[in-house]
Amino acid sequence: FDPEWRIFARSASDDKGPILMLLTALDALRMRNEEPPFHLKVILDFEEEQGSPHLPAAVVKYRKALACDALLIFDGPRHPSNLPTLSFGARGIATLTLTVYGPRVPQHSGHYGNWAPNPAMRLAQLLASMKDAAGRVTIPGFYDGIEIDEETQAILAAVPDDEAAIMRKLGIAAPDSVGRSLQEALQYPSLNIRGMASGWVGEKVRTIVPATAVAEIDIRLVKESDPERLLQLVREHIEGQGYYVTEQEPTEEERLTHPRICRFESSISYGAFRTPVHSSVGRWLSRALVKAFGREPVKKRTSGGSVPISPFVNTLGVPAVGVPTVNPDNNQHSPNENIRLGNYRDGIQTIYSILTEPWNPNR
Amino acid sequence: FDPEWRIFARSASDDKGPILMLLTALDALRMRNEEPPFHLKVILDFEEEQGSPHLPAAVVKYRKALACDALLIFDGPRHPSNLPTLSFGARGIATLTLTVYGPRVPQHSGHYGNWAPNPAMRLAQLLASMKDAAGRVTIPGFYDGIEIDEETQAILAAVPDDEAAIMRKLGIAAPDSVGRSLQEALQYPSLNIRGMASGWVGEKVRTIVPATAVAEIDIRLVKESDPERLLQLVREHIEGQGYYVTEQEPTEEERLTHPRICRFESSISYGAFRTPVHSSVGRWLSRALVKAFGREPVKKRTSGGSVPISPFVNTLGVPAVGVPTVNPDNNQHSPNENIRLGNYRDGIQTIYSILTEPWNPNR
Numbered sequence: 001f002d003p004e005w006r007i008f009a010r011s012a013s014d015d016k017g018p019i020l021m022l023l024t025a026l027d028a029l030r031m032r033n034e035e036p037p038f039h040l041k042v043i044l045d046f047e048e049e050q051g052s053p054h055l056p057a058a059v060v061k062y063r064k065a066l067a068c069d070a071l072l073i074f075d076g077p078r079h080p081s082n083l084p085t086l087s088f089g090a091r092g093i094a095t096l097t098l099t100v101y102g103p104r105v106p107q108h109s110g111h112y113g114n115w116a117p118n119p120a121m122r123l124a125q126l127l128a129s130m131k132d133a134a135g136r137v138t139i140p141g142f143y144d145g146i147e148i149d150e151e152t153q154a155i156l157a158a159v160p161d162d163e164a165a166i167m168r169k170l171g172i173a174a175p176d177s178v179g180r181s182l183q184e185a186l187q188y189p190s191l192n193i194r195g196m197a198s199g200w201v202g203e204k205v206r207t208i209v210p211a212t213a214v215a216e217i218d219i220r221l222v223k224e225s226d227p228e229r230l231l232q233l234v235r236e237h238i239e240g241q242g243y244y245v246t247e248q249e250p251t252e253e254e255r256l257t258h259p260r261i262c263r264f265e266s267s268i269s270y271g272a273f274r275t276p277v278h279s280s281v282g283r284w285l286s287r288a289l290v291k292a293f294g295r296e297p298v299k300k301r302t303s304g305g306s307v308p309i310s311p312f313v314n315t316l317g318v319p320a321v322g323v324p325t326v327n328p329d330n331n332q333h334s335p336n337e338n339i340r341l342g343n344y345r346d347g348i349q350t351i352y353s354i355l356t357e358p359w360n361p362n363r
Numbered sequence: 364f365d366p367e368w369r370i371f372a373r374s375a376s377d378d379k380g381p382i383l384m385l386l387t388a389l390d391a392l393r394m395r396n397e398e399p400p401f402h403l404k405v406i407l408d409f410e411e412e413q414g415s416p417h418l419p420a421a422v423v424k425y426r427k428a429l430a431c432d433a434l435l436i437f438d439g440p441r442h443p444s445n446l447p448t449l450s451f452g453a454r455g456i457a458t459l460t461l462t463v464y465g466p467r468v469p470q471h472s473g474h475y476g477n478w479a480p481n482p483a484m485r486l487a488q489l490l491a492s493m494k495d496a497a498g499r500v501t502i503p504g505f506y507d508g509i510e511i512d513e514e515t516q517a518i519l520a521a522v523p524d525d526e527a528a529i530m531r532k533l534g535i536a537a538p539d540s541v542g543r544s545l546q547e548a549l550q551y552p553s554l555n556i557r558g559m560a561s562g563w564v565g566e567k568v569r570t571i572v573p574a575t576a577v578a579e580i581d582i583r584l585v586k587e588s589d590p591e592r593l594l595q596l597v598r599e600h601i602e603g604q605g606y607y608v609t610e611q612e613p614t615e616e617e618r619l620t621h622p623r624i625c626r627f628e629s630s631i632s633y634g635a636f637r638t639p640v641h642s643s644v645g646r647w648l649s650r651a652l653v654k655a656f657g658r659e660p661v662k663k664r665t666s667g668g669s670v671p672i673s674p675f676v677n678t679l680g681v682p683a684v685g686v687p688t689v690n691p692d693n694n695q696h697s698p699n700e701n702i703r704l705g706n707y708r709d710g711i712q713t714i715y716s717i718l719t720e721p722w723n724p725n726r
Binding site: 091093095097101102103104107108109110111112113114115116117118120121123124125127128129131133135167168169170171172173174175176178179182185186188190192193194195196197198199200201202204205206207208209210213214215216218220242252255256257258259303304305306 | 454456458460464465466467470471472473474475476477478479480481483484486487488490491492494496498530531532533534535536537538539541542545548549551553555556557558559560561562563564565567568569570571572573576577578579581583605615618619620621622666667668669
């Protein structure tokens, strides 16, 4: 078959494909009368796309049954180059909703513009106070604990990103400068405005001073980030800008007492995880992939997205590594989801090679 | 009848009531066999609520027929105190839509947060650069030409605003500080964010880097403000912040050339007008109102709202003064529009008194 052929089907790549790769690799072992040189425990979470609401409790309950030396995650696409890939970490995520208050209800901008405080301008000023022009968070302590040493730099530099191509695809002339590269940027926690709203725009526009302005923020966490601490830093920064911070809708008394009020609603979804690239599990997986493909895999120190792996890592105390196999252009979660046959074959080979690679934690 | 009684009806106050006040005042003159000591020309614009799209051209066409010494506008509510009121000016209005660009389409905030420029943060920084914490525009030249001299200060201070009551009504603890009072704030052009949007908020929130961020701005103009000049100042300020400014959707080439792109769409609705409070028409109307009510009227140097009067003022070269008569709580444009009978009676008396006051431009 032509490796470029594709099977189009819902969940072809995410995540029925990888499940069948594992089953096929096990069939291949049986056909050859081979056995993996280690025990295998398989977890299938059918609620992963809903954020795995029951997984953490199940991991705690069955921690003894799940005890192991390493956790491999067969999910997600390979690096955009579609080269064999290992993913040693993922960012965690916390979210934050900030609401800044103006007049109780929208006011005529002629009668009260220049006098009634404008919550959209206040919110703009507040958000602007959190980052510099290059996109770096300026709140003291936000990046504390993150060090990109020479070894780490070498790991990041080895990822074959074509940043010029990504910029063309995204339609941007230059990226933000949180790191010196995309891979380095992903080693830092983010503070991303994912949504912002005040008053009305476009056809619904009205000449008013809006009543409120809202910013939805997501904070992608790295291993060094304690989400409680980061949220507390943001909260203290807002207070430092002269705001009274509350978690509820302000009361009448609060409205008439505090010139600046910010509602602060936060939620911590889950933390980050990161397994050292040069750990024994990392070296073991690299050997397996070199055996299969004759070249070192792409090693991503931290993937940008968030996956709910930290419950395993924290509860079971095991290193976790992602082994993505499907094609990057698989359209997961979207129309025309597909799996490339070449990736399906490579995926079987990847898993077969791992299942036949002797586990030696000292090597 | 009880002056507190009200008639509830669509356009009772805005603006059938004042038309009937004029007709009733003319009936009263006829009953007493009196005639106004001057000629009267009456203009009724039935498209005023649609922004008077045909009025300016009609004024130009019939400028000879409309030639006069002064223009009185019987529209709008009295000062919130419901005392007899004269309004000597109104702000004009221009609008501005700013769009700041991020990635071509929204991007996964995990994969590209910290790297793909976030247009919401960029817009926040851009807007924040335009005002200080007290709400004053910091763009050099924006307030040029405006002087609040002692005479003006006295006029503004004589308006019996109950600012504490307005703050309670609006639910705010402190106003912006463009002027030292609400009346003084209205003497300056405004730069008001009337709407702002980027990505999604609330139930629709998604963990993305948004593609665009939009701010809808209205600029209320005063007589000293040349709207072309103010818009140009804002545009130059945006360029000074490192932006490539365009009036269209950016092209592919522009996207890949300019790290910061801002679309700038502006529209000038109409200018401001202001008639000197101590002018002959001002003194004449004050005499008429003192004759009717035994006290000096509230004299508003500039009303906050915008009315399309500048075509008359500019084309006909005559002073214009608003003579509002209806109750401030008339709910105009809203459910339960009403007119208070006491105001209806006072309005007839106001117009009768004006129609019988000798016109003496030298007094």
